[in-house]
Amino acid sequence: MSQLRPQLRPLGAALGTEVLGMDLATPIDAAALGWIETAFAEHPVLVFRDQRLGAADMLRFARQFGAPQPHILERYRHPDFAEVSYISNVGADGRIDPAGNDRATSWHADETYNETLPRLAMLHAIEVPSARGGTIFADMRAAHDALPEASRQRIAGLTGTHRWLAGPARAWTLYRKTEAEAKAHPERRHPAVLTHPVSGRPILFVNPSHSTGFVGMDPEAGEALVAELSDFAVQDRFTYYHQWRAGDLLMWDELATMHRGAGDAPPQERRVMLRTIVHPN
Ligand SMILES: [Fe+2]
Structure with a gap:
């Protein structure tokens, strides 16, 4: 394995698992990928901290798990990589949209209204608010x-x-x-x-x-x-509140979990993330 020997550390009681000792900005080898796949099969919310990925890096990482999809709305797409989109409360004019807090705050899994279900999604935090503004996940295996x-x-x-x-x-x-x-x-x-x-x-x-x-x-x-x-x-015993830090790369299993934005960030603070949704190959 080209990386340091990675380790897992639980973040929440229900789910949320930190991966220590992996740098995703450089290509990972087959052994490291296999290690992540094994961890992900058991832990449907994996968090890699202190990453510095551009859109191209994120896409390269995401492609190892399937087929990243372009965002359905063109205005959210990254200008160079259609399969990477911005989740942000900062408009094109640089102004902060105070309604940004309210987006995606209802519990959901992505795209279940489509024939083809996504496999997983990733968010990479670029700018985060000073407090809260988390994303909450529910373990639908444990709930079942x-x-x-x-x-x-x-x-x-x-x-x-x-x-x-x-x-x-x-x-x-x-x-x-x-x-x-x-x-x-x-x-x-x-x-x-x-x-x-x-x-x-x-x-x-x-x-x-x-x-x-x-x-x-x-x-x-x-x-x-x-x-x-x-x-x-969505009882507490099945859920995990992820408190974002800049540099977090979080990947979640779209079948095994539901998620929602907590919607509780200070409304005038910037929040910028990169997102990609990956379908099975
Ligand atoms: Fe979502």
Whole structure:
């Protein structure tokens, strides 16, 4: 292995695991990649501190795990690398958007309203606020395993329905104004309990932003069940609040976790991050 022997250190009680002894700004070899893959299969939120990656470095790292995707909205894309986008509250004119705090603060997993589910996503913190402004993650494997037996049996054979920002979190007010906009996105279906393709573990695969219900279930009852399962999954015992430091590179498993912005940063402070979402090859 070209790097120093890396180590893992838990950050939160539920999940969140720091990787020590790895520099991602230089290419990593197959042994180091294999080490990360093994760690990631068990620890779905990995944090590499004190990294200094440009967009090209981040993309090179991300490509080793699959196919990074261009952001659906062109205005968020990095000018040179479409697969890397900016998550920032700083506008093109340099002014800070105080509403930036409110973005993505409803629990969700990314792109579950699409046919192809992403594998993982990465955020690299460039500028962070002086306090808070974290991202919170929930372990949907642990949530599944902790469900009461009756609930596990109830959802085991169900197929979930997903549509962009149409779930019980009512997450859409910042993003879309009309029901017609949501209807423009077709409904997609995914099992309510996914088997993780790497770890083989069952995952509670609902999220209150995009899950609308279940095939064959009354819509109101389906939405209520999505809300009930989501509320169960975001108890403190399953979640981790990541306090960002500049230089953090965090990668999370998009199947095994939900996440949300905490939305609690001082609103006039700059926050700039690079993001990429990686689909399976
Ligand atoms: Fe997200």
